[in-house]
Amino acid sequence: MATDSFPDPFAFGDEIGPSKIVYLQTPSVGLRAIVVIDNVAAGPAIGGARMAPDVSVNECFRLARAMTLKNAACGLRHGGAKSVIFADPLMPRAEKEQLIRAFANAIAPLHEYIPGPDMGTDETAMGWIHDEIGRAVGLPAEMGGIPLDFIGATGFGVAISAAVAAPFVGLSLQGARVVVQGFGAVGEHASRYLEKRGARLVGVADIAGAIVDADGLNIEALAQLKRAGKSVSEYRGGRVISNESLVAVPCDIWIPAARPDALRADNVARLDCRLVVQGANVPATREAELIMFERGVVSVPDFIANAGGVVAAAVEYAGGSIPAAFAEIEEKIGLNTRMTLERAREAGAPPVDAATKLATSRLRRMMELRRWRV
Numbered sequence: 001m002a003t004d005s006f007p008d009p010f011a012f013g014d015e016i017g018p019s020k021i022v023y024l025q026t027p028s029v030g031l032r033a034i035v036v037i038d039n040v041a042a043g044p045a046i047g048g049a050r051m052a053p054d055v056s057v058n059e060c061f062r063l064a065r066a067m068t069l070k071n072a073a074c075g076l077r078h079g080g081a082k083s084v085i086f087a088d089p090l091m092p093r094a095e096k097e098q099l100i101r102a103f104a105n106a107i108a109p110l111h112e113y114i115p116g117p118d119m120g121t122d123e124t125a126m127g128w129i130h131d132e133i134g135r136a137v138g139l140p141a142e143m144g145g146i147p148l149d150f151i152g153a154t155g156f157g158v159a160i161s162a163a164v165a166a167p168f169v170g171l172s173l174q175g176a177r178v179v180v181q182g183f184g185a186v187g188e189h190a191s192r193y194l195e196k197r198g199a200r201l202v203g204v205a206d207i208a209g210a211i212v213d214a215d216g217l218n219i220e221a222l223a224q225l226k227r228a229g230k231s232v233s234e235y236r237g238g239r240v241i242s243n244e245s246l247v248a249v250p251c252d253i254w255i256p257a258a259r260p261d262a263l264r265a266d267n268v269a270r271l272d273c274r275l276v277v278q279g280a281n282v283p284a285t286r287e288a289e290l291i292m293f294e295r296g297v298v299s300v301p302d303f304i305a306n307a308g309g310v311v312a313a314a315v316e317y318a319g320g321s322i323p324a325a326f327a328e329i330e331e332k333i334g335l336n337t338r339m340t341l342e343r344a345r346e347a348g349a350p351p352v353d354a355a356t357k358l359a360t361s362r363l364r365r366m367m368e369l370r371r372w373r374v
């Protein structure tokens, strides 16, 4: 199927999906977007709408698959999808609103896709989409939504996952040293929730730089810098290091909370920690997972640890409340983290393999119940 100028559109296909890859263009407003609806056996697919200038179809597919596994692992009545709007998220607000509203209209016929916030979009953007087509999650509280990023749903889940995983590496969160790559919605809230449980943040990075302090960084001071549009590397005190060096900062728990493939074959051996809890989506390559396993670093996969946002989104979709969302996140992520690490230990296998089995066995059961399996 592939030609020299166009990739094979079925290259990603396997027994799970994707069910649709849709390219969207509205030239009059400069909209260019891709939606990957991976699998809808469990119900309409929920997945973030990302705004970024540089995401490939392959990356969008990997993100959609992560949503399929995440939603299945959590037993949600939703399939997995992801979308990317190719644009600079820092564009002027009026232009962004026009683009997002155009995106909403372009996805209107894709009834099996429910968009949520992701990197470069937020609850306001979801409000615009809902206003256009009556379908989005992670809505502003004023619209009856659960503002996922404001309440730190994903960061809370990451902290729960870390708390359950810690004893598997003989660690207590009390006094545990934590490094976080990315200080956005996930990174900041994960840092805060872990600090509440006694851990201390000893290293953090954003796009512009990284800062470390073995005695602990002040999270509120870092948050103030970000609110003022500055980099965490402008923090007073501590030591500025390069972004590439963050991976080697001595700590107990290393949390990727930024872009894909942060941990790769060429840098993962530099990790100096016992536990990795994946806040970002697809932050470790397959090779990196295997190297961590060989080196005895326990790695909790993204679709287990970072499900807090989508669990809250599903609760919102079903008409539930913020306290109900927190309770479900704690229960589902705690249980999935424990089952993943126990099964990995029993099988002598990397946690990502145990977690994939856990998610796909639930998914296959749902696929068997659907007519279109035949």
Ligand SMILES: NC(=O)C1=CN([C@@H]2O[C@H](COP(=O)(O)OP(=O)(O)OC[C@H]3O[C@@H](n4cnc5c(N)ncnc54)[C@H](OP(=O)(O)O)[C@@H]3O)[C@@H](O)[C@H]2O)C=CC1
Pocket: 117, 118, 119, 120, 148, 149, 153, 154, 181, 182, 183, 184, 185, 186, 187, 205, 206, 207, 208, 243, 257, 258, 259, 260, 279, 280, 281, 306, 307, 308, 309, 310
């Ligand atoms: N928000 C959510 O509920 C969920 C998010 N995720 C995933 O978590 C990750 C982060 O999402 P979210 O926090 O919402 O995104 P945000 O845009 O709020 O934050 C991303 C952070 O990562 C930083 N960053 C980007 N690139 C780099 C880099 N190369 N090195 C270091 N830091 C970098 C950004 O820096 P700067 O501040 O300078 O821009 C920013 O601080 C993504 O992979 C996302 O898909 C997964 C589940 C749910």
Ligand SMILES: O=C(O)CCC(=O)C(=O)O
Pocket: 046, 047, 048, 049, 070, 115, 116, 117, 118, 137, 138, 281, 306, 307, 309, 310, 313
């Ligand atoms: O934003 C949402 O609704 C779902 C969260 C999401 O996209 C993710 O977990 O990556």
